[in-house]
Each structure stands twice: as C-alpha cells, then as structure tokens.
Amino acid sequence: MATARPRIAVTAPAPKISDYFGSQIFGTKQMKESLAPSIFKKVMEAIDKGTKIDPATAEEIASAVKVWALSKGVTHYTHWFQPLTGSTAEKHDSFFDAHAGIEKFKGSALVQQEPDASSFPHGGIRSTFEARGYTAWDPSSPIFIFEKTLCIPTIFVSYTGEALDYKTPLLKSMEAVNSAAVEICQLFDRNVRKVTPSLGVEQEYFVIDKALYATRPDLVMSGRTVFGHSPARGQQLEDHYFGTIPTRVKDFMMDFEIEAHKLGIPVSTRHNEVAPGQFEVAPVFEEINKATDHNQLLMDIMDKVAEKHNLKVLFHEKPFAGVNGSGKHNNWSLITDTGVNLFQPSNSARENLQFLTFVVATTKAVYDYADLLRASIASANNDFRLGANEAPPAIMSVFLGSTLSNVLDELEKNGNIKIEKGDNMYMKLGISKIPEIILDNTDRNRTSPFAFTGNKFEFRAVGSSANVAGPMTVLNVIVAETLRTLAKDIEKEISAGKEKKIAIVNVLRKYIKDSKKIRFEGDGYSEEWEKEAAKRGLSNKKSTPEALDIYHDKKTADLFNRHAVLNPKELHARHEIMLENYIKKVQIESRVMGDLALNHIIPTAIQYQNKLIENANGLKGLGLDNKAAIETIKEISKHLESLKLNVHAMIEERKRLNKVEDVAERAKGYSSAVKDAFFEKIRYAVDKLELLVDDEFWPLVKYREMLFIK
Known part of the structure; x- marks a missing residue:
C-alpha cells in the first residue's frame, strides 16, 4: 500500500x-x-x-x-x-x-x-x-x-x-448594511463613517484516495455515494476529531496552505473533523467580499493540489451516509472604520448599549426573515445534511448563550423602570457589566443554525460546497432592513420627547419581546424542539423546493428591490436557476442509481446467487445441510426484486415529471416523488446486498476502504 x-x-x-x-x-x-x-x-x-x-x-x-x-x-x-x-x-x-x-x-x-x-x-x-x-x-x-x-x-x-453572478448582489448588500449600520452607529459615535461586514469561513471537506474515488461512478458523477453500507467502525469512537492528521493528508494540507498564503488567503487553522476522512481549514477574518473570493479560490486550490498528492477532495455536503456531513460555518460580524467590532461587548456602558442594539437587531432580522435565511442555504446537497450528524436542523433559530440571553431577558423585564434624575440607567437595567468574553460564560451549540459566539454570529447551516455570497447577501440585506426600521422607531421615540438613550432602550425592549420565539438554547436535534418550534410558529421546511417558495413572496421582492440589491427580474431569475439546479442534481443522482443498480449491482448479485445455488445443489448431492445457503439465496432474491421494482418505478416517475412544464411543480415532484419516494428504498436494497454478496464479487469500493485508507 x-x-x-x-x-x-x-x-x-x-x-x-x-x-x-x-x-x-x-x-x-x-x-x-x-x-x-x-x-x-x-x-x-x-x-x-x-x-x-x-x-x-x-x-x-x-x-x-x-x-x-x-x-x-x-x-x-x-x-x-x-x-x-x-x-x-x-x-x-x-x-x-x-x-x-x-x-x-x-x-x-x-x-x-x-x-x-x-x-x-x-x-x-x-x-x-x-x-x-x-x-x-x-x-x-x-x-x-x-x-x-x-x-x-x-x-x-x-x-x-x-x-x-454572486458577486454583484453581494457588493450591493454590503453597501445596504453599511448605510443602515452607520445610521445606528452615529447614535453612539458621530465619527463612524463606514461599517464593513467581515467574514471567516470554516471549510469542512473529506479527503479520499484518488484511485478509490475513480472506482466509484456515483462519486464521480454526483459528488456523493448513493450506495454504501456503514462500516463496523465509523465515527462512534469519537477518536478522529482533533486526532493526529494522516501523513499524506498533512502533506496535502501543507501544500495547499503554501499556495493559499502566496495568494494572500490567511488560512490559519487545520484539523481532523468528526467523521473519519473529514477535515477542516479556516482562515482569519477578512472583509466579506474578499473572504468570499478567497473561499472560492481556496476550494479550487485544494482540488488541484489534491490531484498532485493522488488524493481527491470532496466538498459535497453528505458524501457518506451515516457520518458527519460537511458545512461551511460563516462567522459574520460588522466592523466600523473606527476599529470597533459591533458584536464585541466591552466594559463601557455606552459601547455595551451599542453592542446590544446590534445583537437585538440581528436576532430580530433572523426572526422576521427566517424563511428567507433558510432559502439562502437550500440545495439538493444540503438537504441530505441538515438535521443529521452535527449539522443544524432546517428550523432557523438563534443561540445567544445563557449569559447574553439573561441580559436580554433582564432588559425586556426592566424596560419600564422609572429613571430618576442622576440614576445610572444601565445599572438599573443590569447591562453595565456584560462580560468581555461571553463565549467563556456559556457552551457552544453545534445544533444551532445561527449562534452568537462571543464577538460574532456563526451561520452554521451553510453547505460546504456553497458559494457563501448567496447566504451572506441575504444576511446583509435582512440586517440592513431591520436596522433601517430600528432607526425609524428610535426617531419616533425621540420625536415623542424621550431622551436618546431611553428611546433606544424602549425600542430594544420591544424588539426583544417581538423576536423571542426565534431564540433557542437547547438541542436542535430533539423531537421536542420540532414540536416546540411548531408551537412557536417557526417554519420547518425540510426540502429545497419548499424552502425556495419564499422567493415568490412579494415581501421578498420588495425587500431586495428596496435596498437596490436585486430587482424583481433578477430575483425571479435566481429562483428559476435554483429550482432548475435542484431538478438536475436529483435527476443525475437518480440516473446514477439506476445505472449502478441495473448494470452493476443486479448482475453481480445474480452471478453470486447462481454461485450459491450451485454450491447448495452440491451440498445437497453430498447429503449435507444447505439451509444457510438457501436462506441467503432467498434473501438475495427478495432484495433483488425490491431493487428492480423500485428502480423501474423511479424511471417511470422521472419520465412523467420531465413533462411537467411548471419548474416549481417539477422540482417539488422530483423531491417527493423521486428522491423521497425511491432513494432510500433503492439504497436499502443495495446496502443489504452489499452485506450478502462476497467481497470478491461486489463491484463497488466500500466505505471502510474509502474512509480509512490514506
């Protein structure tokens, strides 16, 4: 080897x-x-x-x-x-x-x-x-x-x-959030003239041997394994996370980091991720446009350098079933031209009120536009990942941590305290002593799609193959919209005779109350949370076509048009493209499944079954027990019958859907009547056959080889 x-x-x-x-x-x-x-x-x-x-x-x-x-x-x-x-x-x-x-x-x-x-x-x-x-x-x-x-x-x-493209609306969204954030900042510091969104992208990926990759048509065609029984050992020992990096992979990492550094990409962190064969690379923060370009370039660098090392990088969100999927955690913050991170708490009461203003506004933005944020990370690939093996659920929620959550609760409850002349309002509201590093006062929540982590928000639901410009454009726009509304609401309070600081607190108190349903500190995987989220009225759109419906909403079109980021024509075009892309991805995977099943799996299983029949007859002729062989033959027949039935039914359903003219209806059909109806049934039969057919006969490289051979 x-x-x-x-x-x-x-x-x-x-x-x-x-x-x-x-x-x-x-x-x-x-x-x-x-x-x-x-x-x-x-x-x-x-x-x-x-x-x-x-x-x-x-x-x-x-x-x-x-x-x-x-x-x-x-x-x-x-x-x-x-x-x-x-x-x-x-x-x-x-x-x-x-x-x-x-x-x-x-x-x-x-x-x-x-x-x-x-x-x-x-x-x-x-x-x-x-x-x-x-x-x-x-x-x-x-x-x-x-x-x-x-x-x-x-x-x-x-x-x-x-x-x-992705860059044009991203640049426009940066200007939208800059303009809105500056207006709020000037309530606290008149010297602020510019606010820049910054981004740090944690890129997860799998690495497998190039030769093994080439033997799997499903990986080559669709980026993921449509079949493959889980190996005896996967990630259950929890020994891969932060473990010793395999030698060939470390050489590859060092090589692509050198190329990245030459190109000014500030990669700084590398480590093993949770699943065997899974890793992560992360840069330090940059201005969001540059960070987006660098992430796209980094993936290209990694792909080309891996070839040199006879390895293959997999950026698909779920290349292997049963183990951790890959995300692209987007660490987003807002930085002023005076050097202040607007999501960094401090010991200054004035700065902490500003900090709370931006935290509350961002939380409110996620609450008001949760469906749009969910749509921004929707893809055929990401549907396989969301809600499984450390990926956040499709339900949008905000994790603030117990310390910050308690601060907001205190602010909401005490918002109507009568302020006597000379009193310290911030002390009375319990917000004068916010710890500098909130991260150390609460645990991280890896099941949260949108978590505050001390001085930034981490949007964890973004898929590993995605262009981050899409979700970051949406985040910039919804925060810009909320900040604009916030500024108007504060101005109304001031016009009604309220002192500026009290006006800000009054509006924050209302926003905290209005957006409280989106805040969640618990386990996002639990059934209890799904039920609780439903009670709160939070959406749980598990499929991409369903999630993308929000782009039909006039409210969405008006939002993007109002901030001059996307006009209605551009928004409609993007919706069409995302739906078409979804259809094509599912089409490709279903065709790969059909080809592998009909031309590789079924002939192999029949060949092996014939071998067993021959052996069983030989045992019978010798007067020996052949019951075990007969049971295996029957079980193979059962799975073969199921496999043939479902593959042919899937092909017919695909033909029917291809005649549907409405792209949204066709996409939903591919989701429910092709992917949901047949993928798991077909996979179940193939994976069972993998266990029954002798290794020497089986036509596909197995998980244990791809995930553990380096």
Whole structure:
C-alpha cells in the first residue's frame, strides 16, 4: 500500500510564511511600489469609497500589472468571475499580440471584457439566442496569479445590466448594511463613517484516495455515494476529531496552505473533523467580499493540489451516509472604520448599549426573515445534511448563550423602570457589566443554525460546497432592513420627547419581546424542539423546493428591490436557476442509481446467487445441510426484486415529471416523488446486498476502504 501511495515532498518557498504571503497578488504593497502616488491614491479611493476609475488611470494600472505579471512568467490573463453555476469561471487571453510582436495589456482589457454568456444560467433574463454578457473589474478584491495566469476578480452582468453572478448582489448588500449600520452607529459615535461586514469561513471537506474515488461512478458523477453500507467502525469512537492528521493528508494540507498564503488567503487553522476522512481549514477574518473570493479560490486550490498528492477532495455536503456531513460555518460580524467590532461587548456602558442594539437587531432580522435565511442555504446537497450528524436542523433559530440571553431577558423585564434624575440607567437595567468574553460564560451549540459566539454570529447551516455570497447577501440585506426600521422607531421615540438613550432602550425592549420565539438554547436535534418550534410558529421546511417558495413572496421582492440589491427580474431569475439546479442534481443522482443498480449491482448479485445455488445443489448431492445457503439465496432474491421494482418505478416517475412544464411543480415532484419516494428504498436494497454478496464479487469500493485508507 505504501509504495502505491508515495508521499509528495512539500517545500515552502521560505522559512517564514511572512516572507512569501501575498507574493502572487497585486495588492497594496505592489501597487504602492509600482504606481505613481496620484494613481495609487485613486485606486485606494476606489477600494475604500467605491469611486470609479477613469480610463487614463486604468491604463496606468494595466501597464503596471502587465510588468508585474510578466516578471513572474505569466503569459495570459482572465476575468475571474462567479456565475450562478456555483463555481468560478474564466476565459484566458494572451498578453502576446502576434501582429505587433509584443505583449500588450490595455486599461480597457483590465476594466471590462465580454465573455460569451450564452451557456451560463440566466433564469429567463435573456432569450436563449442572446449571448452577450459583460465582466467588470472589482478593484476591492486583489488581482492575483494562479497557475501562470493573471486573474482579475470581476462582476458578471447581462447585456441589459442584470446581475448574472454572486458577486454583484453581494457588493450591493454590503453597501445596504453599511448605510443602515452607520445610521445606528452615529447614535453612539458621530465619527463612524463606514461599517464593513467581515467574514471567516470554516471549510469542512473529506479527503479520499484518488484511485478509490475513480472506482466509484456515483462519486464521480454526483459528488456523493448513493450506495454504501456503514462500516463496523465509523465515527462512534469519537477518536478522529482533533486526532493526529494522516501523513499524506498533512502533506496535502501543507501544500495547499503554501499556495493559499502566496495568494494572500490567511488560512490559519487545520484539523481532523468528526467523521473519519473529514477535515477542516479556516482562515482569519477578512472583509466579506474578499473572504468570499478567497473561499472560492481556496476550494479550487485544494482540488488541484489534491490531484498532485493522488488524493481527491470532496466538498459535497453528505458524501457518506451515516457520518458527519460537511458545512461551511460563516462567522459574520460588522466592523466600523473606527476599529470597533459591533458584536464585541466591552466594559463601557455606552459601547455595551451599542453592542446590544446590534445583537437585538440581528436576532430580530433572523426572526422576521427566517424563511428567507433558510432559502439562502437550500440545495439538493444540503438537504441530505441538515438535521443529521452535527449539522443544524432546517428550523432557523438563534443561540445567544445563557449569559447574553439573561441580559436580554433582564432588559425586556426592566424596560419600564422609572429613571430618576442622576440614576445610572444601565445599572438599573443590569447591562453595565456584560462580560468581555461571553463565549467563556456559556457552551457552544453545534445544533444551532445561527449562534452568537462571543464577538460574532456563526451561520452554521451553510453547505460546504456553497458559494457563501448567496447566504451572506441575504444576511446583509435582512440586517440592513431591520436596522433601517430600528432607526425609524428610535426617531419616533425621540420625536415623542424621550431622551436618546431611553428611546433606544424602549425600542430594544420591544424588539426583544417581538423576536423571542426565534431564540433557542437547547438541542436542535430533539423531537421536542420540532414540536416546540411548531408551537412557536417557526417554519420547518425540510426540502429545497419548499424552502425556495419564499422567493415568490412579494415581501421578498420588495425587500431586495428596496435596498437596490436585486430587482424583481433578477430575483425571479435566481429562483428559476435554483429550482432548475435542484431538478438536475436529483435527476443525475437518480440516473446514477439506476445505472449502478441495473448494470452493476443486479448482475453481480445474480452471478453470486447462481454461485450459491450451485454450491447448495452440491451440498445437497453430498447429503449435507444447505439451509444457510438457501436462506441467503432467498434473501438475495427478495432484495433483488425490491431493487428492480423500485428502480423501474423511479424511471417511470422521472419520465412523467420531465413533462411537467411548471419548474416549481417539477422540482417539488422530483423531491417527493423521486428522491423521497425511491432513494432510500433503492439504497436499502443495495446496502443489504452489499452485506450478502462476497467481497470478491461486489463491484463497488466500500466505505471502510474509502474512509480509512490514506
């Protein structure tokens, strides 16, 4: 085994990470060194304030970028964007101009390109025969070099200007939450001029041997194992979490971390996760747009580096049944340009009131828009993960921890205390001594989809393969909306003659009361919580098509339109694309199941059954007991009959659904009449046959081999 899977030597470019961190990005340091001071100032204004870069400035920047790229052996450039496929896209163009005989790179090529948009998802935004689309440079995310190609992060829009990507609405949502948060911050500190959402993405993933991966058609086609009996040993010993990292995997980790550091991705943590074969990588916090780009790039890096190590990275949310699924925990916070984390409690009464204001507003936003937040993480992949093996349930709830929860309860109860002149209002309200680190005063809740963890909120329900821009756009928008409403409510109190601090407390008290149903400190997996959540009126939408219905709601369309993030046409298009994507994913998995069952499992089981019949007849001819063989033959027949019946019924149901014109109805049909009706039945029969058929006959690599062979 060891000789077949040799280690790949990993050597860092320098002894210290700081010596090569960001060496492959055209970042602030490179710009300052290569651009004239006036040009550098304009670029920084574009990054910090969103000002436009004029053509002359673009020419200067392009010239400097070209010189820098050529010095590193780069021959091509591309506009690197994030279409609604969920992955990244790029079209490479050469610097070399054959007619001129020299390398060229114009400012216009830096700022804008026209990739063919005809084959990207558009959700009806344009006609099928219309192909034009535009990419436009996003200066706030650094240009980088990846595999000898200069990559320019861009947005992607249609000919008529509608967003066809994840980045465009994310950037708009950042401005929405910035504007709303600044208005609230200025009630406490008039010096605040900008609030930036920050993000740290904990990326979970599985690693298996590349050769074993190649033997599983279901992994290759759908990213997950549609069949596979649980091995005798899975994660029940709880010995994998934070255990010693397998040697080949550690080499792979070190290698992709080096590449990530070169690209300015601040990865800082690596460890074994709960399930065998599962791991996690996490960076430090960054501005949310940059963090999103970095997460997409990191997955690409990991995939390519794994190939070099003869490994395969699985980003699917549930590649193996019966063990922990993979999430992408989004640690979100808001940071002011004065250096204050708005979710960081302190010893200052004024700052703590501000802290409570943003915590309460975020909790209220999750309560008011729980269905929208649930829809933001909905996918065919994530449906297999939610509510199982440490993944949070589909019910949206907020975990604050006992300390902070008690503070809010106290604030709600004592909100009507009469404040005498000279009294310390904060002491009377019990909020003057909030501990600096709330995390240490309460346990974490891994069953919560949205948890406060000391100085940030952790959105744990996001799937491991997802582009985080989708759910983060929704979170930014719903918080922006709640902050806007909060500001109006506070102003009403002040206009009615209330002192500002008392006006804020009065509104917070109401918001705490109104959103109390969304707060939950217990076990999200329990049946009791499902019943309790239903009593509270909280939604429990377990399937993606059901969850996506919220995009039909006029309230949703008005929300995104009001904050200029997505217009109704763009929102409708995204809904269509998500439904179509769901249908295609389930279609692919059902076809893989049918192919494996009819062309691999059934012939193998019959072959083995014939072998048993031959053996049983031989035993009978010798006058020996053949009852065990006959029982096994009968059991195989039972599962074969069930398997054939259900596979053919599933195929017929799929044919029927493919004739349904309404995409939402078709998606719901694929969910209930294909996935729910047949997947588990077919899997049950195959997994039982796996236990009955001799290892030498079984056509698929088993879980015990994929999860434990490194």
